[in-house]
Amino acid sequence: MSIFPRISLKPEVTEYLKSVFLNKEVLAAVGHQEADCRFQKLLTCLSHPPSYTCVRVSTHLAPLEEIRHKLGEELKKQTCSSSEQDVSAQILPHPRITDVLLLPVDGPRAVEQLSSEVVVGAQCGSAVLRGAHVFAPGILASPKYMKAGDVVSVFSDLEGRCTRGATSFQGKKVFVGNGVAEMDRSSIFCTDEPARGVGVRMVEPLYQSPSFDGVLPSLAFLQNLPSVVVGHVLGPRPGERILDMCAAPGGKTCHIAALMKDQGEVVALDRIRNKIDRIRQNAQMLHLQSVKAYCFNSTQAVSGDSAQENEGPPFPAESFDRVLLDAPCSGLGQRPNMGSTWSLKEICSYPPLQRKLFHAAVRLLKKGGVLVYSTCTVTLAENEEQVAWALETFPCLTLHPQEPHVGAGGMPGAGLSPEQLRLLQRFSPELSWDQTETTTPLQCRADGDTIGFFIAKFLKN
Numbered sequence: 001m002s003i004f005p006r007i008s009l010k011p012e013v014t015e016y017l018k019s020v021f022l023n024k025e026v027l028a029a030v031g032h033q034e035a036d037c038r039f040q041k042l043l044t045c046l047s048h049p050p051s052y053t054c055v056r057v058s059t060h061l062a063p064l065e066e067i068r069h070k071l072g073e074e075l076k077k078q079t080c081s082s083s084e085q086d087v088s089a090q091i092l093p094h095p096r097i098t099d100v101l102l103l104p105v106d107g108p109r110a111v112e113q114l115s116s117e118v119v120v121g122a123q124c125g126s127a128v129l130r131g132a133h134v135f136a137p138g139i140l141a142s143p144k145y146m147k148a149g150d151v152v153s154v155f156s157d158l159e160g161r162c163t164r165g166a167t168s169f170q171g172k173k174v175f176v177g178n179g180v181a182e183m184d185r186s187s188i189f190c191t192d193e194p195a196r197g198v199g200v201r202m203v204e205p206l207y208q209s210p211s212f213d214g215v216l217p218s219l220a221f222l223q224n225l226p227s228v229v230v231g232h233v234l235g236p237r238p239g240e241r242i243l244d245m246c247a248a249p250g251g252k253t254c255h256i257a258a259l260m261k262d263q264g265e266v267v268a269l270d271r272i273r274n275k276i277d278r279i280r281q282n283a284q285m286l287h288l289q290s291v292k293a294y295c296f297n298s299t300q301a302v303s304g305d306s307a308q309e310n311e312g313p314p315f316p317a318e319s320f321d322r323v324l325l326d327a328p329c330s331g332l333g334q335r336p337n338m339g340s341t342w343s344l345k346e347i348c349s350y351p352p353l354q355r356k357l358f359h360a361a362v363r364l365l366k367k368g369g370v371l372v373y374s375t376c377t378v379t380l381a382e383n384e385e386q387v388a389w390a391l392e393t394f395p396c397l398t399l400h401p402q403e404p405h406v407g408a409g410g411m412p413g414a415g416l417s418p419e420q421l422r423l424l425q426r427f428s429p430e431l432s433w434d435q436t437e438t439t440t441p442l443q444c445r446a447d448g449d450t451i452g453f454f455i456a457k458f459l460k461n
């Protein structure tokens with residue numbers, strides 16, 4: 001059900017996206033009316049959360065059914081339900097992906113707004129809609145005399161206009177639920193050190209999903225469904241050497257290591273130093289020893305000296321059996337996302353960086369190896385156009401079928417053939433937005449009701 005306004009973007013960005021979704025090839029394939037309808041649905045569904053929570057389970061540590069049962073017991077404690085059976089029945093295995101459990105999100109619920117208002121940043125508001133509490137750094141405005149224990153309504157600032165420390169805000173905002181303040185206003189805004197920890201504990205969120213805070217940390221990992229698909233499409237095998245070029249916080253790195261039963265080596269690189277700790281923490285939490293994380297700019301990850309065999313980067317050419325390039329991107333597929341203040345220039349800054357990373361990826365991959373390229377965005381320039389460019393630039397690459405293939409095919413517009421488009425996997429929530437309003441069972445609608453995402457799989461010949 002649509003309850004939020006469409007995603008709020010700069011007009012130049014909306015126009016750009018419109019030109020992508022109504023490009024000549026799409027118009028020739030489905031006609032103007034259908035193409036425009038899909039684009040409008042995209043803008044609407046991006047501001048709403050998916051209707052379920054996706055959990056990747058550690059099948060390297062325990063069987064799926066055992067983890068499902070344990071999760072049922074844990075969640076029963078949260079819901080105060082009388083029967084564990086009721087809760088377990090709500091935790092559904094994905095029909096095709098053997099390490100995924102799906103939990104329905106209850107929402108939008110009828111929640112009454114209160115007179116005391118806390119305003120949070122758009123990113124924090126989106127996290128609340130996916131089941132998080134409000135952390136103190138996300139709070140922008142609160143009532144002048146707010147004390148710990150006060151019950152407040154939480155609003156998300158849509159256009160990034162609310163000033164930090166304000167006592168009220170009249171700009172564009174949307175209600176995301178009610179909660180109880182855990183800190184006084186003075187502890188949030190009037191300290192030398194930035195406040196940390198939960199600022200407002202959500203008790204009546206508009207969208208209710210189970211809290212995974214501290215729940216089976218080694219067995220249950222929250223991850224968007226397309227991100228889990230990436231690991232399977234890469235298809236790592238025990239004993240192989242894998243490179244994850246843009247790895248933090250390490251969700252896919254850890255999945256790859258788990259799929260390899262922790263046998264072999266998964267090298268995880270990321271350019272941002274403090275994100276490397278997150279990769280290591282996640283690997284440790286999931287009991288994975290095969291992950292080696294380094295802070296490094298992956299565009300420089302190929303060593304000039306082919307004889308130099310370092311443990312860490314840079315690496316000689318053809319060092320890896322498989323390479324994952326989960327590229328930095330404009331992130332326009334993320335849901336829920338009620339608003340972005342990014343300019344068109346910022347959005348268009350990604351393709352050149354993605355191509356530099358691609359050059360390094362191809363060189364680092366062994367002949368006969370697999371390269372997977374993925375993004376969480378919906379533009380052609382970062383997805384199908386990159387595939388067309390790669391096929392032309394690297395004659396050694398060919399597109400390969402993906403398993404599982406649960407998303408749609410690629411979007412026309414980059415000059416790829418219908419056969420090539422069929423080999424690509426684009427998760428396009430706008431195509432099944434109408435189904436989220438029906439009684440279609442969760443397991444049937446899950447593959448369509450995702451974030452916007454793109455996956456291409458190449459073989460190096």
Ligand SMILES: C[S@@+](CC[C@H](N)C(=O)[O-])C[C@H]1O[C@@H](n2cnc3c(N)ncnc32)[C@H](O)[C@@H]1O
Nearest residue numbers: 246247248249250251252270271297298326328
């Ligand atoms: C889409 S996120 C990766 C998400 C990650 N694969 C996961 O599943 O948890 C992209 C990451 O690329 C990193 N990055 C950006 N430019 C990079 C570069 N030149 N070399 C290495 N990492 C880079 C960013 O710091 C960011 O963490």
